[in-house]
Amino acid sequence: MNSLLNSKSVLNTLNSVLATQPKLTALPPLSLYIHFPWCEKKCPYCDFNSHQIKDDKQGFDEERYIKALIADLETELPRIWGRQVHSIFIGGGTPSLLSAHGMNELLSAVRARVNLEPDCEITMEANPGSVETEKFAGFAKAGINRVSLGIQSFQDAQLKALGRIHNGEEAKRAIAIALQHFKSVNLDLMFGLPNQSLEAARSDIETALSFKTPHLSFYNLTLEPNTYFANFPPKLPSEDEIDAIFEQNLKLLEAAGYRRYEVSAYAKKDQECKHNLNYWRFGDYIGIGAGAHGKISFPDKITRQVRERHPETYMQAIETKGNALIEAREISAEDLPFEFMLNTLRLTDGVDTVTFGERTGLPLNVVSKGLDEASKKGLLDSNPNKLKATEQGLRYLNNLQEIFL
Incomplete structure (x- = not known):
């Protein structure tokens, strides 16, 4: 009798465990994230995986890195076989430091290996300080159809405090050039900046709105661990002052026809970022490049991957081992x-x-x-x-x- 009871107990436990294991009836949309880890200057607030290019460009080898990215993508193909990619996001760092030729080589290699949707959204992040008309034309020709500009502010004093390499006029010039070449343009703006007043924050938003870009991102500056600002914090507005800035600028954005569709994202009608929406809807994404994260679903499990963070270590791992994974696990x-x-x-x-x-x-x-x-x-x-x-x-x-x- 005890043996029978124990058997039933084990069976009930097993059924309970099985009932809570993932069972997907259909796979979610799939995106591709490509990480470019270099930048001209590391900003004091930045906690992203970015590495400042040395004056002698030592360690920065565009051709070698692109080859590593392509090889990295190939390792993922068996896991996403038959699935279509509906968006690509090239983030960093500063991906606009790539040459137009390098971008074309990279995207051509992606198209040859992955089935892209006909209207695939392909976004590249860009620093206003590295914008050139000819280069942007080359990026557009390579297939980039959406660009995200890290403006942060239009005021020189604020940009200097944030460690940015561009000034206000260069920011405006970069936006004008981007609007000439790309189907969609996003502007990244920050608020709650060092010593920022309500009037200064309003001026930033009004300047951004004057360009009528289809998308705006509006972030509160936060002091992230392991950054320069975390160790040497600047004087930031009070919580009440930050709330006032947010409420003021939210009204300005809404009056200009931008809808807040995510905590920090605002878009004109039907101009939301497809790639980020896929993240927020818990979709799947391949992540290639130094420090990139990926999430891939299967009918019976959902997995995550993380790659080597440092670009040199990442490239060496791809070249010697055939992959750069430091973590590959099933989400419990x-x-x-x-x-x-x-x-x-x-x-x-x-x-x-x-x-x-x-x-x-x-x-x-x-x-x-x-x-x-x-x-x-x-x-x-x-x-x-x-x-x-x-x-x-x-x-x-x-x-x-x-x-x-």
Whole structure:
């Protein structure tokens, strides 16, 4: 009798475990992220994987790095065979330091190996200090159709405080050139800058709006660990002053026809960034390049990868071992809900509740306790068909996300 009871107990435990293992009925959209790790100057607030190019250009070998990227992509092909890529994002660092010839070589190699959607969005990040008309024309010819300019501010004093290599006039010139060559242009702007006033913040937004770009990103400067600013913090506006800047500029953006569709992203109608939307909807992405992260789903599991961070170590690993992975793991069923919520709750419209099951392969009841708690705290919309943060939830997003940790 005891043996029978023990057998039933084991069977019930096994069934319980199996019931919470991911079971995807369809795979999510797939994107490609390509990391370019070099920049002309490391900004004091930057915690991205970027490495300043030395004056003698030692360590920077464009041809060698592109070959490594292509070889890296080839290692991923068996994992995404038959799937279509709907967006590409080339980030950094400063990818616009690449030559137009190098960009064309890279994107031609990608097209030869991956099935791209006909209207594939291909974004490149660019520093206004490295913008040249001829070079941008070459990037457009290579296939770049969207550019994201790291403007941050139009005021010389603020740009100097942020360690940027461009000035306000160069920022304006870069935007004008980008608008001539690319289908879509995003401007990255920061607020809560050292000693920034309400009037100065308004001036930055009004200058940005005068160019009528289809997309704007509006970030609050934060002091990230392991940055110069973290060790030597500048004098920043108070929390009340930062709130006032945000509320003022949010009204200006909305009045100009920009809709806030993500915590820090604003777009004209139908001009949202496809690539970033795929991240926030818990889609899949191949990540190649130094320090790149990837997420690939299969019917019975969801996996993550991380590559070597330093460009030299990354290239050596590709050349000697055939891959540069430092981590390749399956996301546990226990961690999947938090990873999903970490992304999707950033969207102002949220997602349909059925998306949770579609993207994690888990039943919604695994997060029912967290949903109840978030709703009672006024952080989550009470609509049973939506997973959507309230205004208060967006304001205190970290608190909302931590409920699902």
